[in-house]
Amino acid sequence: MLTAYLLALAGAGGFSMMVLEVAAPRLLAPYFGSSNYTWTNVIGVILAALAAGYYAGGRLADRRPGLGPLVTVAILAAVLSAGVPWAVRALCPLLVPEAAAESSAVPLLVRASLFATLLLFAPPLFLMGAMSPMTVRLLSRAGGVGWASGACSASVTAGAIAGTFGTTLWLVPAIGSHRTVLLASLALLVIALPGLAGGSGPLARATGAVGTVFVAVSAAVPPGPVLPGPNVLYETETPYQYARVTRRGDALLLQTEGQRRGAQAVLREGSFLSGGLVFDHFLGLPWLSGWRPGERLDLLVLGYGVGAVGRQVEHFFGPFSDLRIDGVEIDPELVEIGERFFGLDRGDPHLSLQIADARQYNLVSKRTYRAIVLDVFSRARQVPSHLATREFFETVKDRLRHGGVFGMNVIVPIADGEALPRLLESVRASFGEVFVERIPGSLNMLILARRDLPLDLTGASARLRAQDASRMASEFEDLRRLLLAGWQRAAKWPGRPGFAPLTDDGTPFEHLLLRDSLVAWSRLP
Structure with a gap:
């Protein structure tokens, strides 16, 4: 009977341990983002904590080899684990001031997430680490040390497997990271409490009583909003990220993890323009491809999100062309947010929306397009590394027709670092030439390239100036002024010796962004 109890407690410890490990980056993401460096901090700290726990638990098992100490440690682990989601919400906003939520502050976010x-x-x-050697010591009374070690490890691993799959595939999508951690803490506590009947001392019993009250209250209290505020209309935890909809003046903003001031999408009341943000500049791609009103326009949007760019394209080009928009979005919940708040209509006859990874779509699709938009960010402000390599840009080129234009939104902390030149060299290696346009008032840059033909900014500007605004959509005049000003700022990338294109097996783009962020950090006054 004792053996079965000890193995069940070991399994509950493994389950709680893995739930906490998987949920940790998601709990931290709204404040620090979920870059590889946040994950590295989490994994490194977890391994260090477990290693220290294994050692300390072994020492304690030799000095006090009883059930009472083990149960006390398990109850304390459950109590501390149950307090983590609440402590994250209380502490993390203090570590990330509102003004620090820009890419230039990435080093601060990395250090803060480590702390x-x-x-x-x-x-x-x-x-939780200390529980294992203490359990082995007790199990060894019923068999050899080898058997005890193997049985305990198997139980912990089985619990960890359940925690890994259960957290990602079921618990977080169903109840969120906050409640998932509380549920795992409650499970560990429930299995630990019967051990108090085995002759535990007053300290263990007092710990069990206090722990039961604390975990029960923590589990019963509604978690409330992650980032509360009077202008927060909606927030959710999708399978890929934390996302919220906020109102700022006359605009609705979609913000994802780590964002406080910027936005992934903007919907302004009474307008189809975003106020000069990069989304407006994407509307120049058809003109750069040589498109004229009345002609067919096939557009691919990689990173369709809530449909902000698609809504703009519908307004400015739909009535004046045979329009088809293929949208690719990996996160289905962003699409649902778009339908609820941003006017996305999946029944639009001009729109075909696919839930897929952008690179995967390019590899399996056989369609070709006049223009392709890449507006994909994982971890709020970072282009995924697999979408920033020469191999990926070759797939983009394959999806473009002769003379088709590619536009990519990218955020870099500094223009004279290593990330931007390497990225531009990667695009140039596929397309032959590349232009870059900095978007005023932001860290965004628009990268432009054309298949087979030179990118003729002068010719496109002349056609756009000659277009009769009275025969186009409302706000066309505002859009024209914005695009012409942007094309005047755009410059052809001349290349820079010593900067090789990014490749699938080379240095990840994210790593270069962090190094440039450290440089930006050092330049701050």
Whole structure:
């Protein structure tokens, strides 16, 4: 009977440990983003905490080899674990001031996430690590040490497997990261409490009583909003990211993890323009491809999101062309947000929307387009590394028709670092030439390239100036002024010796962004 109880407790510890490990980056993401460096901080701290716990638990098992100490450690682990989601919401906003939520502050976010992980996640994981050697010591009374070690490891691993798959595939989508951690803490507590009947001392019983009250209250209290505020209309935790809809003046904004001031999409009341943001500049791609009113326009939007760019294209080009928009979005919940708040209509006859990864779509699709938009960001402000390599841009080129134009939104902390030149060299290696346009008032840059033909900014500007605004959509005059000003700022990338294109097996783009962010950080006054 004791053996079965000990193995069940070991499995519950493994389950809680893995739930906390998987949920940690998601709990931290609204404040620090979920870059590879946040994940590295989480994994590194977890491994260090577990290693220290294994050692300390082994020492404690030799000094006090009883059930009472093990149960006390398990209850304390459950209590500390249950407090993590609440502590994250209380501490993390203090570590990331509102003014620090820009790409130039990435080093601050990395350090802050390391501090938060050490302070909040290390203590419960230290105790969960300590449970294993203490369990082995007790199990060895019923058999050899080898059997006890193997049985305990198998139980912990089985629990960890359940925590890994259960958290990602079921618990987080169903109840969110906050409640998932509380549920795992409650499970560990429920399995630990019967051990108090095995002759535990007053300290263990007092710990069990206090722990039961704390975990029960933590689980019963509604979590409330992650980032509360009077202008927050909606927030959710999707399978890929934290997302919220906020109102700023006359505009609705979609903001994802780590964003406080910027936005992934903007919908202004009474307007189809975003106020000069990069989304407006995407509307120049058809003109750069040589399109004229009345001609067919096939557009591919990689990173369709809530449909902000598609809505603009519908307004400015739909009535004046045979329009088809193919949208590709990996996160289905963003599409649902678009339908609810941003006017996305999946029944639009001009729109075909696919839930897929952008690179995967390019590889399997056989369609070709007059213009392709790439507006994909994982971790709020970083282009995924697999969408920033020469191999990927070759797939983009394959999807373009002769003379088709490609436009890519990218955010870089500094223009004279390593990330932007390497990215531009990657595009140039596929297309032959590349132009870059900085978007005023932001860190965004628009990268432009054309298949087979030179990008004729002068000719496109002349055609756009000659277009009769009275025969086009409302706000066309405003759009024309914006595009012409942008094309005047655009410059052809001359190349820079020593900067090789990015490749699938080379340095990840994200790593270059962090190095440039460190340089930007050092330049701050």
